Amino acid sequence: MTGTANETSRPVIGITGYVEDASFGVWNMRSALVPYAYVRQVAEAGGQPVLLPPVGAPASLVDRLDGLVVAGGGDIDPALYGAEPHPEVSGVRDFRDGSELALVHAALDRDLPFLGICRGLQVLNVALGGTLVQHLPDVVGGRTDHSPAPGVYGHFPVRVEPGSRTAEALGGDTTPTVAHYHHQSIDRLGTGLRAVAWADDGVVEAAELPGRAFALGVQWHPEVGDDPALFLSFVAAARIYAGGEAADTLTLRR
Template identity: 60%
Template sequence: MSRPVIGITCYVEPARFTVWETAAALLPYGYVDHVLRAGGQPVILPPAGDPAGLLGRLDGLVLAGGGDIDPARYGQAPHDRTGYVRKARDDFELHLAAAALGAGLPLLGICRGLQILNTVLGGTLHQHLPDVVGHSGHSPAPGRFGRTPVRLAHGSRTAEILGAGTADVACHHHQAADRVGDGLAVTARSEDGAVEAVELAGHPFALAVQWHPEADDECALLAALVDRARDATESPGGGFRSAVPGR
Protein backbone atom coordinates (compact mmCIF):
# COMPACT_ATOMS: atom_id res chain seq x y z
CA MET A 1 0.00 0.00 0.00
CA SER A 2 1.53 3.31 -1.07
CA ARG A 3 1.73 6.21 1.32
CA PRO A 4 -0.49 9.22 0.53
CA VAL A 5 1.63 12.24 -0.39
CA ILE A 6 1.16 15.07 2.12
CA GLY A 7 2.57 18.47 1.17
CA ILE A 8 3.66 20.70 4.07
CA THR A 9 4.38 24.40 3.52
CA CYS A 10 7.51 25.79 5.11
CA TYR A 11 9.56 28.82 6.07
CA VAL A 12 12.38 30.48 4.13
CA GLU A 13 14.59 32.11 6.73
CA PRO A 14 18.28 32.67 7.55
CA ALA A 15 19.62 29.52 9.20
CA ARG A 16 22.90 28.14 10.56
CA PHE A 17 23.93 24.48 10.22
CA THR A 18 27.33 22.74 10.23
CA VAL A 19 29.66 25.36 8.69
CA TRP A 20 26.95 27.23 6.78
CA GLU A 21 24.91 30.35 7.46
CA THR A 22 22.50 30.99 4.62
CA ALA A 23 18.85 31.34 3.60
CA ALA A 24 17.14 27.97 3.98
CA ALA A 25 13.77 26.35 3.35
CA LEU A 26 13.04 24.82 6.73
CA LEU A 27 10.33 23.29 8.88
CA PRO A 28 10.11 22.00 12.47
CA TYR A 29 10.60 18.24 12.19
CA GLY A 30 7.50 17.47 14.27
CA TYR A 31 5.33 18.00 11.19
CA VAL A 32 7.36 15.53 9.15
CA ASP A 33 7.57 12.99 11.96
CA HIS A 34 3.83 12.93 12.66
CA VAL A 35 2.89 12.60 8.99
CA LEU A 36 5.41 9.76 8.57
CA ARG A 37 4.20 7.96 11.71
CA ALA A 38 0.61 8.22 10.48
CA GLY A 39 1.54 6.45 7.26
CA GLY A 40 1.90 9.45 4.96
CA GLN A 41 4.77 10.52 2.72
CA PRO A 42 5.72 14.05 3.82
CA VAL A 43 6.92 16.49 1.14
CA ILE A 44 8.11 19.95 2.15
CA LEU A 45 6.80 22.75 -0.08
CA PRO A 46 8.94 25.91 -0.21
CA PRO A 47 7.17 29.11 -1.34
CA ALA A 48 8.35 28.98 -4.95
CA GLY A 49 7.01 28.03 -8.34
CA ASP A 50 3.38 27.50 -9.34
CA PRO A 51 1.19 26.61 -6.33
CA ALA A 52 -1.76 25.40 -8.42
CA GLY A 53 0.54 23.09 -10.36
CA LEU A 54 1.26 21.12 -7.19
CA LEU A 55 -2.26 19.88 -6.67
CA GLY A 56 -2.03 16.94 -9.06
CA ARG A 57 0.95 15.60 -7.09
CA LEU A 58 -0.57 15.76 -3.60
CA ASP A 59 -3.10 13.71 -1.67
CA GLY A 60 -3.30 16.14 1.24
CA LEU A 61 -1.97 19.52 2.36
CA VAL A 62 -0.74 20.99 5.64
CA LEU A 63 -0.52 24.79 5.92
CA ALA A 64 2.15 25.09 8.59
CA GLY A 65 2.86 27.74 11.21
CA GLY A 66 4.99 30.80 10.62
CA GLY A 67 5.14 34.58 10.67
CA ASP A 68 2.31 37.07 10.28
CA ILE A 69 0.32 37.59 7.10
CA ASP A 70 0.56 41.06 5.54
CA PRO A 71 -2.54 42.84 6.93
CA ALA A 72 -3.12 44.44 3.53
CA ARG A 73 -4.28 40.97 2.43
CA TYR A 74 -7.37 41.43 4.63
CA GLY A 75 -7.73 45.20 4.23
CA GLN A 76 -5.97 46.54 7.32
CA ALA A 77 -2.98 48.70 8.13
CA PRO A 78 -0.24 46.92 10.10
CA HIS A 79 -0.24 46.92 13.89
CA ASP A 80 3.10 47.91 15.41
CA ARG A 81 3.49 44.34 16.72
CA THR A 82 2.84 42.66 13.36
CA GLY A 83 6.06 41.14 12.10
CA TYR A 84 7.97 38.45 10.19
CA VAL A 85 5.84 39.17 7.12
CA ARG A 86 7.12 37.30 4.06
CA LYS A 87 5.52 38.37 0.79
CA ALA A 88 6.60 35.32 -1.20
CA ARG A 89 5.15 32.97 1.39
CA ASP A 90 1.89 34.92 1.57
CA ASP A 91 1.55 34.83 -2.23
CA PHE A 92 2.31 31.11 -2.41
CA GLU A 93 0.14 29.91 0.46
CA LEU A 94 -2.88 32.08 -0.31
CA HIS A 95 -2.92 30.82 -3.90
CA LEU A 96 -2.23 27.22 -2.85
CA ALA A 97 -4.97 27.23 -0.21
CA ALA A 98 -7.51 28.71 -2.61
CA ALA A 99 -6.67 26.11 -5.26
CA ALA A 100 -6.82 23.27 -2.72
CA LEU A 101 -10.23 24.39 -1.48
CA GLY A 102 -11.56 24.65 -5.00
CA ALA A 103 -10.32 21.16 -5.83
CA GLY A 104 -11.52 19.45 -2.65
CA LEU A 105 -8.01 18.46 -1.55
CA PRO A 106 -7.88 17.39 2.13
CA LEU A 107 -6.36 20.30 4.07
CA LEU A 108 -5.23 20.98 7.64
CA GLY A 109 -4.13 24.45 8.75
CA ILE A 110 -1.92 24.89 11.81
CA CYS A 111 -1.53 28.28 13.56
CA ARG A 112 -0.64 30.58 10.63
CA GLY A 113 -2.41 27.98 8.50
CA LEU A 114 -5.72 28.83 10.19
CA GLN A 115 -5.06 32.49 9.47
CA ILE A 116 -4.29 31.72 5.81
CA LEU A 117 -7.53 29.74 5.49
CA ASN A 118 -9.52 32.51 7.15
CA THR A 119 -7.96 35.19 4.94
CA VAL A 120 -8.57 33.23 1.73
CA LEU A 121 -12.25 33.03 2.65
CA GLY A 122 -12.59 36.77 3.30
CA GLY A 123 -12.01 36.85 7.06
CA THR A 124 -9.86 39.19 9.12
CA LEU A 125 -7.41 38.80 12.01
CA HIS A 126 -6.79 40.30 15.42
CA GLN A 127 -3.26 41.48 14.77
CA HIS A 128 -2.17 41.43 18.42
CA LEU A 129 -4.29 39.16 20.58
CA PRO A 130 -3.15 40.55 23.97
CA ASP A 131 -4.93 43.80 23.01
CA VAL A 132 -8.17 41.80 22.84
CA VAL A 133 -7.89 39.23 25.65
CA GLY A 134 -5.75 41.26 28.06
CA HIS A 135 -2.92 38.76 28.57
CA SER A 136 -0.01 37.11 26.73
CA GLY A 137 -0.79 33.52 27.70
CA HIS A 138 -1.19 32.43 24.08
CA SER A 139 2.46 33.29 23.44
CA PRO A 140 4.20 33.23 26.81
CA ALA A 141 7.83 33.57 25.72
CA PRO A 142 10.02 33.45 22.60
CA GLY A 143 10.80 29.89 21.58
CA ARG A 144 8.44 28.36 24.14
CA PHE A 145 4.97 26.86 23.85
CA GLY A 146 2.28 27.61 26.39
CA ARG A 147 -0.63 25.33 27.26
CA THR A 148 -4.20 26.48 26.72
CA PRO A 149 -7.47 24.65 27.48
CA VAL A 150 -9.93 24.84 24.59
CA ARG A 151 -13.63 23.99 24.36
CA LEU A 152 -14.55 21.92 21.29
CA ALA A 153 -17.91 22.31 19.57
CA HIS A 154 -20.12 19.25 20.02
CA GLY A 155 -20.62 17.39 16.76
CA SER A 156 -17.67 19.06 15.00
CA ARG A 157 -15.07 17.09 13.08
CA THR A 158 -12.41 18.52 15.39
CA ALA A 159 -14.15 17.14 18.49
CA GLU A 160 -14.72 13.81 16.74
CA ILE A 161 -11.02 13.51 15.89
CA LEU A 162 -9.83 14.48 19.37
CA GLY A 163 -12.51 12.39 21.06
CA ALA A 164 -13.37 14.94 23.74
CA GLY A 165 -15.27 18.10 24.51
CA THR A 166 -12.15 19.89 25.75
CA ALA A 167 -8.43 19.68 25.06
CA ASP A 168 -5.24 21.07 26.56
CA VAL A 169 -3.14 22.27 23.63
CA ALA A 170 0.30 23.69 22.86
CA CYS A 171 0.09 27.30 21.75
CA HIS A 172 2.39 30.03 20.50
CA HIS A 173 0.58 32.80 18.66
CA HIS A 174 -0.09 36.50 19.08
CA GLN A 175 -2.76 36.71 16.37
CA ALA A 176 -6.12 34.99 15.88
CA ALA A 177 -9.19 35.08 13.66
CA ASP A 178 -11.45 38.09 14.13
CA ARG A 179 -14.19 38.11 11.47
CA VAL A 180 -14.57 34.49 10.39
CA GLY A 181 -14.33 33.76 6.67
CA ASP A 182 -17.24 32.73 4.48
CA GLY A 183 -18.42 29.17 5.12
CA LEU A 184 -16.20 28.61 8.16
CA ALA A 185 -17.66 27.42 11.45
CA VAL A 186 -15.81 28.04 14.72
CA THR A 187 -15.29 24.65 16.34
CA ALA A 188 -13.08 25.53 19.32
CA ARG A 189 -12.44 28.54 21.53
CA SER A 190 -10.09 29.18 24.41
CA GLU A 191 -11.44 30.26 27.79
CA ASP A 192 -10.90 33.92 26.89
CA GLY A 193 -13.00 33.54 23.72
CA ALA A 194 -10.23 33.45 21.12
CA VAL A 195 -10.98 31.36 18.04
CA GLU A 196 -8.94 28.15 18.26
CA ALA A 197 -10.35 25.96 15.47
CA VAL A 198 -12.49 26.31 12.34
CA GLU A 199 -13.98 23.94 9.75
CA LEU A 200 -15.30 24.57 6.25
CA ALA A 201 -18.81 23.29 5.64
CA GLY A 202 -19.32 21.19 2.52
CA HIS A 203 -15.65 20.34 2.04
CA PRO A 204 -14.45 16.72 2.38
CA PHE A 205 -11.77 17.71 4.92
CA ALA A 206 -10.82 21.36 5.49
CA LEU A 207 -10.15 22.33 9.07
CA ALA A 208 -7.60 24.41 10.92
CA VAL A 209 -6.43 24.93 14.49
CA GLN A 210 -4.71 27.92 16.04
CA TRP A 211 -2.61 25.73 18.30
CA HIS A 212 0.42 23.53 17.47
CA PRO A 213 -0.56 19.83 17.54
CA GLU A 214 2.76 18.90 15.93
CA ALA A 215 4.52 19.92 19.16
CA ASP A 216 2.91 17.10 21.15
CA ASP A 217 3.94 13.45 21.31
CA GLU A 218 0.74 12.35 19.60
CA CYS A 219 -1.11 14.21 16.86
CA ALA A 220 -4.58 12.91 16.07
CA LEU A 221 -5.26 15.82 13.70
CA LEU A 222 -2.36 15.07 11.38
CA ALA A 223 -3.19 11.36 11.58
CA ALA A 224 -6.78 12.16 10.58
CA LEU A 225 -5.58 14.15 7.57
CA VAL A 226 -3.39 11.25 6.44
CA ASP A 227 -6.29 8.82 6.94
CA ARG A 228 -8.61 11.01 4.86
CA ALA A 229 -6.01 11.31 2.12
CA ARG A 230 -5.47 7.53 2.16
CA ASP A 231 -9.21 6.87 1.94
CA ALA A 232 -9.37 9.09 -1.13
CA THR A 233 -6.46 7.33 -2.85
CA GLU A 234 -8.05 3.92 -2.18
CA SER A 235 -11.48 4.93 -3.48
CA PRO A 236 -12.71 3.44 -6.79
CA GLY A 237 -11.81 6.66 -8.59
CA GLY A 238 -8.23 6.38 -7.42
CA GLY A 239 -8.22 9.54 -5.34
CA PHE A 240 -7.54 13.16 -6.01
CA ARG A 241 -4.38 12.82 -8.12
CA SER A 242 -5.91 10.38 -10.59
CA ALA A 243 -8.70 12.88 -11.26
CA VAL A 244 -6.27 15.58 -12.38
CA PRO A 245 -5.83 15.72 -16.17
CA GLY A 246 -2.45 14.43 -17.28
CA ARG A 247 -1.92 12.19 -14.26
Protein backbone atom coordinates (compact mmCIF):
# COMPACT_ATOMS: atom_id res chain seq x y z
CA MET A 1 0.00 0.00 0.00
CA THR A 2 1.30 3.46 -0.84
CA GLY A 3 -0.53 5.60 1.67
CA THR A 4 -0.65 8.40 -0.92
CA ALA A 5 -4.40 8.89 -0.70
CA ASN A 6 -7.02 9.50 1.93
CA GLU A 7 -10.78 9.59 1.62
CA THR A 8 -10.79 12.96 -0.11
CA SER A 9 -7.65 12.78 -2.29
CA ARG A 10 -7.14 11.27 -5.71
CA PRO A 11 -5.25 8.00 -6.24
CA VAL A 12 -2.05 8.57 -8.20
CA ILE A 13 -2.23 6.89 -11.62
CA GLY A 14 0.94 6.50 -13.67
CA ILE A 15 0.41 6.56 -17.46
CA THR A 16 3.25 5.40 -19.68
CA GLY A 17 4.29 7.87 -22.34
CA TYR A 18 5.95 8.28 -25.69
CA VAL A 19 9.19 9.98 -26.69
CA GLU A 20 8.58 11.27 -30.20
CA ASP A 21 8.99 14.35 -32.37
CA ALA A 22 6.00 16.64 -31.77
CA SER A 23 4.79 20.05 -32.94
CA PHE A 24 3.39 22.69 -30.61
CA GLY A 25 3.32 26.48 -30.96
CA VAL A 26 6.30 27.45 -33.07
CA TRP A 27 8.28 24.35 -32.06
CA ASN A 28 8.91 20.92 -33.52
CA MET A 29 11.15 18.95 -31.19
CA ARG A 30 11.74 15.68 -29.40
CA SER A 31 9.08 15.46 -26.69
CA ALA A 32 7.79 13.27 -23.87
CA LEU A 33 4.05 13.01 -24.31
CA VAL A 34 0.87 10.98 -23.99
CA PRO A 35 -2.42 11.50 -25.86
CA TYR A 36 -4.64 13.71 -23.73
CA ALA A 37 -7.56 11.27 -23.93
CA TYR A 38 -5.81 8.99 -21.41
CA VAL A 39 -5.19 11.88 -19.02
CA ARG A 40 -8.77 13.13 -19.30
CA GLN A 41 -10.33 9.74 -18.69
CA VAL A 42 -8.20 9.08 -15.59
CA ALA A 43 -8.89 12.56 -14.18
CA GLU A 44 -12.62 12.40 -14.85
CA ALA A 45 -12.75 8.99 -13.16
CA GLY A 46 -11.26 10.56 -10.02
CA GLY A 47 -7.57 9.76 -10.42
CA GLN A 48 -4.53 12.02 -10.49
CA PRO A 49 -2.69 11.23 -13.75
CA VAL A 50 1.12 11.29 -13.78
CA LEU A 51 3.10 10.84 -17.00
CA LEU A 52 5.82 8.16 -16.91
CA PRO A 53 8.15 8.75 -19.89
CA PRO A 54 10.33 5.81 -20.93
CA VAL A 55 13.59 7.31 -19.64
CA GLY A 56 15.52 6.77 -16.45
CA ALA A 57 13.99 4.04 -14.29
CA PRO A 58 10.22 4.58 -14.06
CA ALA A 59 9.74 1.11 -12.54
CA SER A 60 11.46 2.48 -9.42
CA LEU A 61 8.43 4.74 -8.90
CA VAL A 62 5.87 1.95 -8.63
CA ASP A 63 5.78 2.20 -4.84
CA ARG A 64 4.60 5.79 -5.21
CA LEU A 65 1.69 4.85 -7.49
CA ASP A 66 -1.81 3.62 -6.76
CA GLY A 67 -2.43 2.36 -10.30
CA LEU A 68 -0.68 1.95 -13.66
CA VAL A 69 -1.98 2.47 -17.19
CA VAL A 70 0.24 1.16 -20.00
CA ALA A 71 -0.89 3.14 -23.00
CA GLY A 72 -1.00 2.40 -26.72
CA GLY A 73 1.76 3.07 -29.23
CA GLY A 74 4.07 1.40 -31.72
CA ASP A 75 4.90 -2.27 -32.09
CA ILE A 76 6.97 -4.28 -29.62
CA ASP A 77 10.30 -5.62 -30.90
CA PRO A 78 9.47 -9.19 -32.03
CA ALA A 79 12.85 -10.36 -30.72
CA LEU A 80 11.41 -9.97 -27.22
CA TYR A 81 9.07 -12.89 -27.91
CA GLY A 82 11.46 -14.91 -30.05
CA ALA A 83 10.25 -13.93 -33.52
CA GLU A 84 11.69 -12.40 -36.66
CA PRO A 85 10.08 -9.07 -37.59
CA HIS A 86 7.23 -9.05 -40.11
CA PRO A 87 7.61 -6.44 -42.90
CA GLU A 88 4.63 -4.53 -41.46
CA VAL A 89 6.15 -4.12 -37.98
CA SER A 90 6.65 -0.41 -37.29
CA GLY A 91 7.21 2.15 -34.59
CA VAL A 92 9.51 -0.07 -32.49
CA ARG A 93 11.17 1.85 -29.66
CA ASP A 94 13.57 -0.40 -27.77
CA PHE A 95 13.86 2.03 -24.86
CA ARG A 96 10.08 2.06 -24.44
CA ASP A 97 9.87 -1.75 -24.60
CA GLY A 98 12.43 -2.12 -21.83
CA SER A 99 10.89 0.58 -19.66
CA GLU A 100 7.35 -0.78 -19.90
CA LEU A 101 8.30 -4.42 -19.41
CA ALA A 102 10.10 -3.44 -16.20
CA LEU A 103 7.08 -1.40 -15.09
CA VAL A 104 4.70 -4.29 -15.71
CA HIS A 105 6.84 -6.73 -13.72
CA ALA A 106 7.15 -4.25 -10.84
CA ALA A 107 3.39 -3.57 -10.86
CA LEU A 108 2.49 -7.26 -10.88
CA ASP A 109 4.96 -7.98 -8.08
CA ARG A 110 3.05 -5.51 -5.90
CA ASP A 111 -0.45 -6.36 -7.18
CA LEU A 112 -0.77 -2.72 -8.23
CA PRO A 113 -4.03 -2.10 -10.14
CA PHE A 114 -3.07 -2.39 -13.79
CA LEU A 115 -4.84 -1.42 -17.01
CA GLY A 116 -3.21 -2.15 -20.38
CA ILE A 117 -4.64 -0.44 -23.45
CA CYS A 118 -3.93 -1.75 -26.97
CA ARG A 119 -0.10 -1.97 -26.93
CA GLY A 120 -0.45 -2.14 -23.13
CA LEU A 121 -2.24 -5.50 -23.38
CA GLN A 122 0.49 -6.73 -25.70
CA VAL A 123 3.22 -5.60 -23.29
CA LEU A 124 1.46 -7.47 -20.48
CA ASN A 125 1.29 -10.61 -22.61
CA VAL A 126 4.95 -10.44 -23.65
CA ALA A 127 6.02 -9.71 -20.06
CA LEU A 128 4.38 -13.00 -19.07
CA GLY A 129 6.08 -14.98 -21.83
CA GLY A 130 3.37 -14.76 -24.49
CA THR A 131 3.68 -14.03 -28.21
CA LEU A 132 1.93 -11.76 -30.70
CA VAL A 133 0.34 -11.99 -34.12
CA GLN A 134 2.50 -9.46 -35.94
CA HIS A 135 0.04 -8.49 -38.69
CA LEU A 136 -3.62 -9.38 -38.29
CA PRO A 137 -4.70 -9.24 -41.96
CA ASP A 138 -2.46 -12.29 -42.51
CA VAL A 139 -4.59 -14.41 -40.16
CA VAL A 140 -8.10 -12.95 -40.57
CA GLY A 141 -8.47 -13.27 -44.32
CA GLY A 142 -7.21 -9.80 -45.17
CA ARG A 143 -9.78 -8.10 -42.91
CA THR A 144 -8.64 -4.55 -42.07
CA ASP A 145 -11.39 -3.17 -39.81
CA HIS A 146 -9.19 -3.62 -36.74
CA SER A 147 -7.16 -0.74 -38.24
CA PRO A 148 -9.07 0.68 -41.22
CA ALA A 149 -6.71 3.51 -42.24
CA PRO A 150 -4.01 5.71 -40.71
CA GLY A 151 -5.59 7.72 -37.91
CA VAL A 152 -9.03 6.10 -38.35
CA TYR A 153 -10.63 3.90 -35.70
CA GLY A 154 -12.76 0.90 -36.56
CA HIS A 155 -15.95 0.57 -34.49
CA PHE A 156 -17.49 -2.85 -33.94
CA PRO A 157 -18.58 -4.98 -31.00
CA VAL A 158 -16.57 -7.49 -29.02
CA ARG A 159 -17.86 -10.43 -26.99
CA VAL A 160 -16.83 -10.31 -23.32
CA GLU A 161 -17.01 -13.39 -21.13
CA PRO A 162 -19.87 -12.98 -18.61
CA GLY A 163 -18.67 -12.98 -15.01
CA SER A 164 -15.11 -11.99 -15.93
CA ARG A 165 -13.35 -9.13 -14.15
CA THR A 166 -13.40 -7.26 -17.45
CA ALA A 167 -17.17 -7.66 -17.82
CA GLU A 168 -17.60 -6.44 -14.24
CA ALA A 169 -15.38 -3.44 -14.97
CA LEU A 170 -17.58 -2.64 -17.98
CA GLY A 171 -20.66 -2.56 -15.79
CA GLY A 172 -21.82 -5.97 -16.98
CA ASP A 173 -21.82 -5.07 -20.69
CA THR A 174 -20.76 -8.22 -22.57
CA THR A 175 -21.19 -6.90 -26.13
CA PRO A 176 -19.77 -3.37 -26.14
CA THR A 177 -19.11 -1.60 -29.42
CA VAL A 178 -15.62 -0.19 -29.06
CA ALA A 179 -12.93 1.71 -30.97
CA HIS A 180 -10.24 -0.45 -32.60
CA TYR A 181 -6.87 0.64 -33.96
CA HIS A 182 -4.41 -2.24 -33.97
CA HIS A 183 -2.75 -4.47 -36.54
CA GLN A 184 -1.35 -6.87 -33.93
CA SER A 185 -2.90 -9.00 -31.18
CA ILE A 186 -2.23 -11.79 -28.71
CA ASP A 187 -1.16 -15.09 -30.26
CA ARG A 188 0.02 -17.41 -27.44
CA LEU A 189 -1.15 -16.27 -24.03
CA GLY A 190 1.43 -15.50 -21.38
CA THR A 191 1.65 -17.53 -18.18
CA GLY A 192 -1.44 -17.07 -16.03
CA LEU A 193 -3.18 -14.76 -18.47
CA ARG A 194 -6.73 -15.66 -19.52
CA ALA A 195 -8.48 -14.38 -22.65
CA VAL A 196 -11.90 -12.95 -21.79
CA ALA A 197 -13.01 -11.02 -24.89
CA TRP A 198 -12.94 -11.67 -28.62
CA ALA A 199 -13.88 -10.08 -31.93
CA ASP A 200 -16.16 -12.05 -34.22
CA ASP A 201 -13.09 -13.19 -36.19
CA GLY A 202 -11.60 -14.79 -33.06
CA VAL A 203 -9.02 -12.08 -32.32
CA VAL A 204 -8.40 -11.78 -28.57
CA GLU A 205 -9.64 -8.36 -27.47
CA ALA A 206 -9.11 -8.55 -23.70
CA ALA A 207 -7.23 -10.68 -21.19
CA GLU A 208 -6.87 -10.66 -17.43
CA LEU A 209 -4.99 -12.24 -14.55
CA PRO A 210 -7.47 -14.14 -12.35
CA GLY A 211 -7.17 -13.70 -8.61
CA ARG A 212 -5.94 -10.12 -8.84
CA ALA A 213 -7.91 -7.13 -7.64
CA PHE A 214 -7.50 -5.45 -11.04
CA ALA A 215 -4.99 -6.67 -13.65
CA LEU A 216 -6.33 -6.66 -17.19
CA GLY A 217 -5.75 -5.33 -20.65
CA VAL A 218 -8.00 -4.50 -23.58
CA GLN A 219 -6.99 -4.45 -27.22
CA TRP A 220 -9.39 -1.62 -28.03
CA HIS A 221 -9.16 2.09 -27.13
CA PRO A 222 -11.56 2.94 -24.28
CA GLU A 223 -9.92 6.33 -23.84
CA VAL A 224 -11.59 7.58 -27.04
CA GLY A 225 -14.98 6.03 -26.28
CA ASP A 226 -18.05 7.51 -24.60
CA ASP A 227 -18.38 4.93 -21.81
CA PRO A 228 -16.23 5.74 -18.74
CA ALA A 229 -17.05 2.46 -16.96
CA LEU A 230 -13.63 0.83 -17.42
CA PHE A 231 -11.75 3.86 -16.11
CA LEU A 232 -14.21 4.31 -13.23
CA SER A 233 -13.68 0.72 -12.15
CA PHE A 234 -9.90 0.95 -12.52
CA VAL A 235 -9.64 4.16 -10.49
CA ALA A 236 -11.95 2.69 -7.84
CA ALA A 237 -9.52 -0.25 -7.52
CA ALA A 238 -6.62 2.21 -7.27
CA ARG A 239 -8.44 4.09 -4.49
CA ILE A 240 -8.81 0.86 -2.53
CA TYR A 241 -5.14 0.03 -3.10
CA ALA A 242 -4.24 3.45 -1.72
CA GLY A 243 -6.29 2.77 1.39
CA GLY A 244 -8.78 5.49 0.64
CA GLU A 245 -12.00 3.52 1.08
CA ALA A 246 -13.38 0.13 2.03
CA ALA A 247 -13.21 -2.76 -0.41
CA ASP A 248 -17.00 -3.11 -0.52
CA THR A 249 -17.21 0.25 -2.32
CA LEU A 250 -15.50 -1.08 -5.45
CA THR A 251 -18.49 -0.37 -7.66
CA LEU A 252 -19.01 1.71 -10.77
CA ARG A 253 -20.16 5.24 -10.11
CA ARG A 254 -21.91 6.76 -13.09
